[in-house]
Amino acid sequence: MSDWKLDDKEWVKARKKAWPEYKFNIEKSGMHGWINLEKEHHNYVKEYFLTGSRLALEAIYKYYEDSLLLELWIHPSESTQRSKY
Secondary structure, eight states: OOSOOTTOHHHHHHHHHHHHHHHHHHHHTTOTTTTTSOHHHHHHHHHHHHHOOHHHHHHHHHHOTTHHHHHHHHOSOOOOSOOOO
8 A cells, every 4th residue: 555645636735735845844954965966856856755656766766865864754654663565
C-alpha cells in the first residue's frame, strides 16, 4: 500500500497546498546542494513529494547530496514503525 493517496482528491489537494511551505523550508534549511541544482532537479523533488514517483526519487538520489534526509522529510508517512522491507 502506498503512502501517497493519489485516488483521494482531498489528500492530493492538501499535498499540493502544502508544497510551497515545504519548498520554502527546503530552500532555507541550509541542506547542501539545493541551491546548486538546476530547476529541473527541483522539479524531481516536487514530483516525488506530490506523487511518490520512483523515477523522481531515483533522480533525487542521483543529483541531491542530502537525498536520504530529504526523502524522509517529504515522505507523507507519519508512522514511526519500521517497514519489513
